[in-house]
Amino acid sequence: MEGVILQTVDLCKAFKGFTAVDKVNLSVRRGDIHALIGPNGAGKTTVFNLLTKFLPPTSGQILFKGEDITREAPAEVALRGVIRSFQISAVFPHLTVLENVRVALQRKLGLTYHFWRPDTALKALDERAMALLEEVGLADFARTVTIELAYGRKRALEIATTLAVDPELMLLDEPTQGMGGEDVARITELIRKVAANRTVLMVEHNMKVIASIADRITVLQRGAVLAEGSYAEVSNNPAVMEAYMGTAHA
Missing domain, CATH: 3.40.50.300 (P-loop containing nucleotide triphosphate hydrolases)
Structure with missing residues (x-):
């Protein structure tokens, strides 16, 4: 079809x-x-x-x-390219928001889940990670430890980590x-935004x-x-x- x-x-x-x-x-x-x-x-x-x-x-x-x-x-x-959000977005609560997105991006450099690599080896991912955080409205929270995020923003981070693997679907x-009205509105608009090219x-x-x-x-x-x-x-x-x-x- x-x-x-x-x-x-x-x-x-x-x-x-x-x-x-x-x-x-x-x-x-x-x-x-x-x-x-x-x-x-x-x-x-x-x-x-x-x-x-x-x-x-x-x-x-x-x-x-x-x-x-x-x-x-x-x-x-x-x-x-068929990606279900929780498959790759089980966020790590004690990593920063930026670090969570970098973990999802690691396979781009053939470094998938090599947690033992020094932080400097992953700096090349920062620009793309920040772009993704900007896309989901979390750029200002890049250095925040994930456990400190409000629930709605954690869901936005899950969407960012999903986007990190360039899903077609x-x-x-x-x-x-489980969200309140303000978070529902934010995530609804975020879905509309990220669906523009997907x-x-x-x-x-x-x-x-x-x-x-x-x-x-x-x-x-x-x-x-x-x-x-x-x-x-x-x-x-x-x-x-x-x-x-x-x-x-x-």
Whole structure:
């Protein structure tokens, strides 16, 4: 399919007779912010785990840029540029913000996770690290020890470390979870900004966030696709209203 960067074909995952993901056909267009939503237990996280190969599918296919990646290992998928935020953004609380981004950048110089190297050997990464921190609004916190950051800024740092590996497709799992209104607004705007030249697939419960930034939305219920379309289309779909509210007239 022209313009589609990620596609699943009848993707299924069963656990001892329980079908968590049931013939999901998903098409993510290049350059879109595509949201995956649904009630608790709908299968959203399982789909993410299948896409990033933390779980093997029971059946079906996963295609990235037209190539079948269904049986590839997580590291192989990541090298293709499919990056889930927590895969490379488990921030180190006792390193500075700048040091965290440098760790994520190390593979660019073939120095991946060589923590024993002297600090001077990594200075070449500082310019790019600072540019990334500027992009996510953390330049002023570069020398701050990460544990001292507010929660919302830690999430911004996770996005910076994700960007450090130049993802073609960013998978963001609940990026605004647990945040207050001000942090939600900041992270929402940050996602909009970093998605300008990238493709984003995100799981998110906050419908205000979805309404403001998602180009396309796929709704899951009981592991299957219930609806797909723009926010206006899915929010006015009676089946979606019933799934969320318990009644088609809510």
